[in-house]
Amino acid sequence: MSHYESPIREPLVLGDKTYHDITEDIVKPIEGKANKNWYIAFYISLAAMLWGFGCIFYTVGTGIGVWGLNKNIGWAWDITNFVWWVGIGHAGTLISAVLLLFRQKWRMAINRSAEAMTIFAVFQAGLFPIIHMGRPWNAYWVLPLPNQFGSLWVNFNSPLLWDVFAISTYLSVSLVFWWTGLLPDFAMIRDRAVKPFQKKIYALLSFGWSGRAKDWQRFEEVSLVLAGLATPLVLSVHTIVSMDFATSINPGWHSTIFPPYFVAGAIFSGFAMVQTLLGIMRKVTNLEDYITRMHIEYMNIVIILTGGIVAVAYATEFFIAWYTGSPYENYTYLSVGAATGPYAWAFYSLLFFNILTPQLLWFKKIRRSFMWTFVISIAINIGMWFERFDIIAIVLSKGHLPSTWWRFEPTFVDVGIFIGTIGFFFVLFLLYARTFPVIAQAEVKTILKSSGEFYKKRSEQGIPTKPAIVLLNNDTMEINPDNNKKE
């Protein structure tokens, strides 16, 4: 078996690590105690989450009238936040599925957390359409269930129903993909747990994973097929989300470039959120040897690419709106009308955060800097939120009839629910970071010899990765004594 990898490639695992060191490094945050910063972050997130839940109860109890919606702008922050959260989710599946198909080894350090982010983000996304129903206890009506309303079925012609199917398939498949990958890592924690309660919990979570050769063979096949299924799935999800707009006949929404451009935007914002989360997590959990500068740089390169696609899409939208010469097109979200109208601040925020700021990543120094990456990732998160806000609020604020022109002002409830979902997201992520193996340790162990710094250096010197055999009676076979890493 060859563990050779070209020396041009930078190592993915830094330092002098054995398989056991990887185990130790990854369970440390779980077996150790949380520090003060974790508690501060957790309580702030919890407070935000509870505030958001309060606003949700107020909305459900009183009615959707407590939001800033009006008869012209019938959905605004709710759908903005929905699309924003779904978009953020996309990076997780991209990293775990698409990069698996492309055999990108660097995905292994970040796929677990990126997928966790996906699942938690899709939870937040799902909340908004359900609350917007006004009577969330009837949410099951979106499913094609036999019923007593005169056999009234759901409308399969509607993109909103496609969304129901796309999002629920996406959430459930991502969850299963994530959990299947977690089984061997839960088993590892289970087998070294000392406290009986902890052992019980992880035994339950690991589904009794034993790591037989046949299990691993199936595990790898299942991962590959799931990746093959999840890749078109993730592209379909945001395509269908974009069809919520693109299949309507509103100027500014009725646009054939929406599906590819929404997918690129989703990956763009998702990677930005991964950068935000991992930038902090690698420090807090002392996993700097696994989530390295190179991982950050690779993700920044994906951000430049997808950000570039988004920029070209903006330019196209702007040009086409102008080129039609139609007065109705002159108030789409990317048009002269938008740039000079009452929403100009939102228009320029979009350009600044989403188009200008990411261009800094062309500089190698900046895209390899943790600090800059963090700042730019926050900017992109804001920019992508503005993109959805602009598409929805600006387009709806001026329709075909000038007498219906109206603007959207969010109420404290709109703001509260949005902040609440951010809190909820971070509550879930912080709990995850304390209880789950945040790096797919079994997978990282498979690349240690080919991509670990220690083994790569030795390979360059011509020392094979296979250690010398030490006989049980302490009589070392003199094949290549230098191979034994630790005496």
Next chain:
Amino acid sequence: MESSKVIHAFYNDDEILLDAVKAVKAEHHQIEEIFCPFPVHGLDKAMGLAPTRLAITAFFYGCTGLAFAIWMTNYMMIEDWPMDIGGKPSFSWIENMPAFVPIMFELTVFFAAHLMVITFYMRSRIWPFKEAENPDPRTTDDHFLMEIPVKDNVEELTALLTKTGAVEINVVDKH
């Protein structure tokens, strides 16, 4: 009860393990099981395990999902309760089909992914509340465990396994 005895040979390196498997196989000993902390590429071939057919099941599950989606959209939208929605053809499934493509796609993926994973869990006997069966906790950390049934060849096997680089060899009663 000689036949219920097994040898547990521990290895601490994947490459040494792979060579050991080949050596044990070359001596025509039966390898009952190998427990690994992570997948070792080429191990299934070296052990002589048959390839898994899970991908094939996924294909058929996907076909089932597609067929289900076609049946469901046809029954609900065309047969049971046709409705005029924006003038879309409610009388013919094939003419209304473009609007059902997203549903057909999603259900294909849904069926293929979930049923394949359930099949995997059933075949590998993993589910909630299942007790783990790896004989030693080190096999989920950094040790590989090769289980070989013994008849009356303990010394011979021990010598062979020692030579291949086992770091610990135990003879244990199974069950």
